[in-house]
Amino acid sequence: xxxxxxxxxxxxxxxxxxxxxxxxxxxxxxxxxxxxxxxxxxxxxxxxxxxxxxxxxxxxxxxxxxxxxxxxxxxxxxxxxxxxxxxxxxxxxxxxxxxxxxxxxxxxxxxxxxxxxxxxxxxxxxxxxxxxxxxxxxx
Numbered sequence: 001x002x003x004x005x006x007x008x009x010x011x012x013x014x015x016x017x018x019x020x021x022x023x024x025x026x027x028x029x030x031x032x033x034x035x036x037x038x039x040x041x042x043x044x045x046x047x048x049x050x051x052x053x054x055x056x057x058x059x060x061x062x063x064x065x066x067x068x069x070x071x072x073x074x075x076x077x078x079x080x081x082x083x084x085x086x087x088x089x090x091x092x093x094x095x096x097x098x099x100x101x102x103x104x105x106x107x108x109x110x111x112x113x114x115x116x117x118x119x120x121x122x123x124x125x126x127x128x129x130x131x132x133x134x135x136x137x138x139x
Contacts, residue, residue, distance in 0.1 A: 002039040003046060003061050004069035006030065009077075012070045021077040034077070042072035049097035054107065062108050068093040 009018050022030035022038070046068055047056040058065060075082050075090035082090065099105045 001057070002036075002069070003043050003058070004039055004066050004073060006032075006035050008066055008070050009035070009074060013074055018077075021074075021079075035073075038073040038076040039069065041076050042069040045072055045094075046097060049101045050107070052101045053103060054109075058107075060109070064096075064105075064107065068097060 006018070018030050018035075019028065022034045024031050024034055043057065046065060050056050050058070050065075071086075071089040071093035075086055078086055096105060100107060
């Protein structure tokens with residue numbers, strides 16, 4: 001299951017734009033395989049970032065993740081250079097995914113959704129104790 005669909009792309013960009021950037025065989029309709037490849041690339045990128053904190057793929061997809069998936073897929077579909085507003089959406093989605101991976105953005109998980117064990121924990125490294133009871137014996 002993909003995080004976004006063709007209808008999500010059309011809702012965001014309009015059917016004319018999607019046909020223009022995804023009709024590789026020039027039949028007047030967006031090519032399903034082109035759309036599927038762009039959405040799969042977006043899913044992989046999202047899972048790559050979110051896997052540091054969440055069990056991926058997400059079972060219940062928050063609207064925020066759909067927005068990110070649409071932004072990433074739309075940018076990918078503009079293979080000959082994306083307009084500035086599409087590139088800005090892409091960069092904003094990547095920045096938000098990085099924030100989510102660091103724990104600065106928390107995804108609203110449905111009941112039963114889980115955060116990866118150990119996510120957000122603090123790791124520490126320290127030397128062995130210098131003054132222990134055994135070392136101080138006799139002083």
